[in-house]
Amino acid sequence: MGVEMGHLSLVKSLSRLKEEQKHSDEVQLESAGIALTRGTLTEIAGSGKTSLSLSLLSKLTRVGEICAVVDSANSFDPCSAILGGVELENLLWVKCGGDIEHAFMAADYLVQAKGFGAVWLNLNGIPKRQLKFVPRTFWYRYRNRIKETPTLLLITAEEPVAGSASQDAFVFSRERVVWSGVGRFKLLREFHLSLHSRKKFYGKPLLVKTERDYAEV
Numbered sequence: 001m002g003v004e005m006g007h008l009s010l011v012k013s014l015s016r017l018k019e020e021q022k023h024s025d026e027v028q029l030e031s032a033g034i035a036l037t038r039g040t041l042t043e044i045a046g047s048g049k050t051s052l053s054l055s056l057l058s059k060l061t062r063v064g065e066i067c068a069v070v071d072s073a074n075s076f077d078p079c080s081a082i083l084g085g086v087e088l089e090n091l092l093w094v095k096c097g098g099d100i101e102h103a104f105m106a107a108d109y110l111v112q113a114k115g116f117g118a119v120w121l122n123l124n125g126i127p128k129r130q131l132k133f134v135p136r137t138f139w140y141r142y143r144n145r146i147k148e149t150p151t152l153l154l155i156t157a158e159e160p161v162a163g164s165a166s167q168d169a170f171v172f173s174r175e176r177v178v179w180s181g182v183g184r185f186k187l188l189r190e191f192h193l194s195l196h197s198r199k200k201f202y203g204k205p206l207l208v209k210t211e212r213d214y215a216e217v
Helices: 014-020 049-061 078-083 100-113 136-146
Strands: 002-004 026-029 034-037 041-046 067-071 091-095 118-122 152-157 168-180 187-197 206-211
Touching: 026 049, 034 152, 034 168, 041 049, 041 136, 049 067, 049 078, 049 118, 049 152, 049 168, 067 100, 091 100, 100 118, 100 136, 136 152
Parallel strands: 041 152, 041 168, 067 091, 067 118, 118 152
Antiparallel strands: 002 091, 026 034, 168 187, 187 206
16 A cells, blocks of 8 residues: 655644634535535445546645545546646545555545545445445444544445445436547547436436546646
8 A cells, every 4th residue: 555645734633624724514516516515424426426526626625625535446647636626735645556455444544534624535446346345334434433524535436335324425427428629539528427316316317517628737
């Protein structure tokens, strides 16, 4: 399990974080039309989960909050994060090389720290058969440790994994894509997705558009 920090600022204590930072209990993600609540466990599955996760990290790191990503299968791309507006100097990146035990251990330590704005447990790339054997008690332990803190715990996987332990759970499905350019050399410009809440919304899925700027880094 490797850790890449770059020029990461020191993680502040919970008491100092509460004193210095003036933040709301909810983090609004305007691009998806949803709000995520601090001190809770949220999971996102399906297409578009990475873009939404980067939007969350961007919003928090750009105002100086320290966040962390537990990169279970080395699928996190720092270039995409920069393009998404993430301030890498405010991001702790834990690389686990496909070792699911290391990933869950790292997430456990991070949620206990209680000083992060968000902790993203990125399970993208971990085989579904492995995730099925994760004890349900793991998710409830995370939920109990994260409550009454300013930290938002975000979990992404191909399919929902936390079950009833999550306070929010969203599933994205792809509607259509928009490309720019002609011929063989096209760039993916937009994803049009439908967003279904498994916890709170019982009407029709919300329609969401996510865009990508391919300017040089």
